Amino acid sequence: MAKKILVVDDEVDFCYFIKNNLELSGEFEVTTCSDSTRAVQIAQQLRPHLILVDIMMPGISGEDIVAELQNNPNTRNIPYIFLTGIITEGEVSEDDDTIAGHHFVAKPVEIMTLIPLMNRLIKFSNIPE
Numbered sequence: 001m002a003k004k005i006l007v008v009d010d011e012v013d014f015c016y017f018i019k020n021n022l023e024l025s026g027e028f029e030v031t032t033c034s035d036s037t038r039a040v041q042i043a044q045q046l047r048p049h050l051i052l053v054d055i056m057m058p059g060i061s062g063e064d065i066v067a068e069l070q071n072n073p074n075t076r077n078i079p080y081i082f083l084t085g086i087i088t089e090g091e092v093s094e095d096d097d098t099i100a101g102h103h104f105v106a107k108p109v110e111i112m113t114l115i116p117l118m119n120r121l122i123k124f125s126n127i128p129e
Helices: 012-024 036-046 062-070 111-123
Strands: 003-008 028-033 050-054 080-084 102-106
Touching (some): 003 036, 003 111, 012 028, 050 062, 080 111, 102 111
Parallel strands (some): 050 080
């Protein structure tokens, strides 16, 4: 069974790239959202196994989206990974892909690096597969 992934990014082309590459792996069913104001509602309806969310977007920031989801008992256990062009791969901890306890992946995203991180977070979440 494919794992449900929600990608939230205001760059439509980036969403298309991530969706296609993740679905090509055969492991994921990907929904994209380029409107940050709708992201929380979509996440609540979809209940994905993991959310990939851009930090800087017009409207609501990725950090605010995650904060709202974590304050809701129905979505608080959904793991997330911040996607960002404002940090470099070198700024992310090589041991666990984190900055200040949050998982980050620098843009441009390397799919072969992203998929193992996604699978690791999904495996250790409380979201049923």
